[in-house]
Amino acid sequence: MTSFVSLFVGLLAAGMPVFLVLGLCAGVMFTLSGQPLVGLAQLVVNELNSPTLMALPLFVMAATFMRFGGIANALVNLASAWLGGLPGSLGLVTVVACTLFAAICGSSVATALAMGTILIPAMLERGYPRSFVLGVVGASGTIGIVIPPSLPLILYGIVAEQSVPRLFLAGILPGLLQAAAFFLWVLFEARRRKFPAEPVLPLGERVQVTLRALPALVVPAVVMVGIYGGFVTVTEAAALSAVVALLISLLFYRGFHWTETLAMIASGLRSAASIMLIIATALAVGHWLTETGAPARFVQFLLGHGYSTWQFLLAINALLLVLGCFLEVTATLLLVLPILAPALAPMGVDPVHFSIIFTHNMEIGLVHPPVGLNLFVLSSVATAPIGTVIRGILPFVVILLVVLIIITYLPSLTLWLPGAALGS
Numbered sequence: 212m213t214s215f216v217s218l219f220v221g222l223l224a225a226g227m228p229v230f231l232v233l234g235l236c237a238g239v240m241f242t243l244s245g246q247p248l249v250g251l252a253q254l255v256v257n258e259l260n261s262p263t264l265m266a267l268p269l270f271v272m273a274a275t276f277m278r279f280g281g282i283a284n285a286l287v288n289l290a291s292a293w294l295g296g297l298p299g300s301l302g303l304v305t306v307v308a309c310t311l312f313a314a315i316c317g318s319s320v321a322t323a324l325a326m327g328t329i330l331i332p333a334m335l336e337r338g339y340p341r342s343f344v345l346g347v348v349g350a351s352g353t354i355g356i357v358i359p360p361s362l363p364l365i366l367y368g369i370v371a372e373q374s375v376p377r378l379f380l381a382g383i384l385p386g387l388l389q390a391a392a393f394f395l396w397v398l399f400e401a402r403r404r405k406f407p408a409e410p411v412l413p414l415g416e417r418v419q420v421t422l423r424a425l426p427a428l429v430v431p432a433v434v435m436v437g438i439y440g441g442f443v444t445v446t447e448a449a450a451l452s453a454v455v456a457l458l459i460s461l462l463f464y465r466g467f468h469w470t471e472t473l474a475m476i477a478s479g480l481r482s483a484a485s486i487m488l489i490i491a492t493a494l495a496v497g498h499w500l501t502e503t504g505a506p507a508r509f510v511q512f513l514l515g516h517g518y519s520t521w522q523f524l525l526a527i528n529a530l531l532l533v534l535g536c537f538l539e540v541t542a543t544l545l546l547v548l549p550i551l552a553p554a555l556a557p558m559g560v561d562p563v564h565f566s567i568i569f570t571h572n573m574e575i576g577l578v579h580p581p582v583g584l585n586l587f588v589l590s591s592v593a594t595a596p597i598g599t600v601i602r603g604i605l606p607f608v609v610i611l612l613v614v615l616i617i618i619t620y621l622p623s624l625t626l627w628l629p630g631a632a633l634g635s
Contacts, residue, residue, distance in 0.1 A: 230485075233492035233542060240499045254498055255491045262446050263369050264490070267362055268483035269449035273430065273456040274316035274325075275479035279467050280460020282427040283325040286311045289424035291409060292417040299401020300409035301334045302347050303394060309351035310390040313358040314431040315452070317365075319540075319577050321482075323352030323585045331593050337407050343400070345593055346603025349585040350611070351393055353574035356540065358386035360434055360452070363540055363573060365445065366490070367566045370497070370545060371552045375445045376438050380629040381563050385571065385618050392610050400606075426463040430456050439632065486541060493545030500549055513554055523558045524619050527551065528572060535576020543573060563629060564622040571618055575611045578604045 218239060222232040241251045277283060290307040294300050305326060312322050327348045334344040356363050359379030368375035400406070412420070434452050437443040443451060457475075460466050467475060513523060534543050548569070555562050577585045586604065590597045618624060 230488040230492050233489065233496050233546075237492060237495035237499060240496075244499070244502075251495055255495050259487070259491055259494070261369060262444070263365065263375060266360075266365050266375075266446045266449035267486060267490075268480070269446070269453050270317045270360055270362060270365075271321075271483040271486065272476065272479040273449070273453040274318050274321040275475055275482065276453065276456040276460050277312070277315055277427075277430070278321060278325040279475055279478075280456065281464025281466030282315070282430070282456065282460060283308075283312055284329060284466070285424045285427040285464060287326070287329050288420050289427075292412050292420040295409040296411040297398065297401075298408050299339075299397055299406035301330065301337060301339065302343070302397040302401060302406065304409075305330050305334075305347050306351045306390055306393045306397060309348075310354050310358065310386070311428075313355040313386070315360075315427075315434075315456075316355060317360040317362045319353050319355040319574065319585060320588055322355035323349055323588050326352065327589055327593070331589075335593075339406060340404075340603075341593070341595060342599050342603035343404075344603070345589045345595060345600045346605070346607055347393070347397055349578050349589045349600060349604050350607030351390075352585050352588075353577050353611070354386055354390055356574060356577075357382045357389065357567065357570050359383065360445075360449070361570065362486070363544055363570050364566060366541065366544055367548065367569065370548045371562050371566070373562050373566065374633075377563055377629045377633055378566050379438070380632055381567050381625040382570065383628055384624050385567050385614070388617070388624070389571075389574075389611070389614050392614055393607065396606065396610055426459045429459065489539065489541045490545060493542050497545050497549040500546075513558060518558070520559045521620065523554075524560065524568065528568065528615065528619060531569065531572035532575060532579075535572055536579050538576070540573040540576065543576070544569065561622060561626060564625045567625045568615070568619050571611070571615050575608060575615065578608060578611070 219232060219236050222235060227235075237251060241247075287304060287308045290304040290311070291300070294303045294307065297303055308330070309322050309326050312325060313319075316322060316325075331344055331348060335341060355361075359382050361379065361382055364378040364382060365375055367373065368378050430452055433455050434448045437448045437451060438445060457472070461469055461472070518526075531543070531547070534547065538546070551565075552562070555565055586597060586600045589595070589600050593600075
């Protein structure tokens with residue numbers, strides 16, 4: 212285990228891509244344990260042969276169609292139409308539009324990219340401070356991985372063998388709590404710093420904009436009604452969302468011409484492939500860690516030292532926050548969860564509750580240096596120094612930490628909705 216940690220940290224510090232670090236570590240560890248590398252290849256193929264895992268690239272494809280197809284723009288217009296007249300209207304629009312987009316795409320980076328491309332130039336033009344603009348877009352983008360459909364929650368369900376629909380329901384109230392906290396902070400800052408308010412549209416225009424946004428809202432409706440109505444599985448819902456997003460983009464919003472469809476598909480496949488590479492190599496490492504008996508030893512350690520549930524959760528939160536500073540969401544989940552999952556029941560932690568704790572920690576990692584992906588995405592979109600992005604994001608990181616404490620020690624916030632909708 213010490214050899215693995217040393218090799219892993221060394222390769223990561225050398226600046227290697229995460230999937231290469233994981234792949235090399237898996238190969239070296241399998242070789243040292245006397246197992247043939249062909250067994251490693253077979254293991255990876257077997258692990259990837261999961262119907263639920265197929266939902267990931269399909270949701271990524273749907274997010275690509277929505278980002279380029281005009282759906283994101285329709286959601287921004289919808290939020291703008293109803294939030295005019297409030298101080299800092301465009302900041303509030305960012306929070307609401309990111310929440311709506313998150314309910315369609317399931318990816319934080321895609322949410323930050325789509326909303327950043329539209330809203331960053333608009334807010335800068337209206338005189339908002341650059342650091343604030345980048346902070347509100349980057350932080351609001353993190354809602355993308357907790358509001359369903361969430362790509363990390365799909366992975367969590369596969370690794371921890373939990374119901375993905377139940378996990379999706381568990382993410383709704385924490386996601387809305389986070390959005391509400393961001394909304395109130397932006398409103399407070401807008402009043403304090405006298406940010407401009409957008410004009411109030413006449414009721415007729417607002418209704419018109421709302422009707423134009425209805426096709427965009429069909430995508431989350433199809434996913435949620437399909438899954439919870441029992442009509443489709445999660446994978447089928449993902450495929451359906453990609454098809455519906457493509458049709459709406461081509462027929463209603465016309466963000467790209469039908470001749471560009473193959474280029475859009477290629478873009479989505481590139482994004483999905485990078486995620487699947489990390490998943491494949493991380494699953495191999497996770498399998499090796501399980502075979503070493505590390506999870507069992509971890510459980511024995513916890514039970515032997517008599518840690519209480521609150522102490523366990525506090526320590527795990529601290530561990531995940533540190534790992535989130537250096538590792539990508541998928542890699543962290545697939546590396547750590549196989550070790551933590553067996554300890555949940557003995558420590559009295561509900562796996563569904565823990566899924567949201569885990570995901571929220573990963574949200575903070577997305578906006579926390581040095582690796583936070585959303586920081587680099589926004590720095591690239593706005594051509595701004597990374598330091599400016601970090602300054603703007605810090606107040607939102609504090610809010611995320613407060614929400615994390617609430618989620619951790621108020622399990623009913625995550626468990627009430629799955630219990631009410633699906634039973635115990």
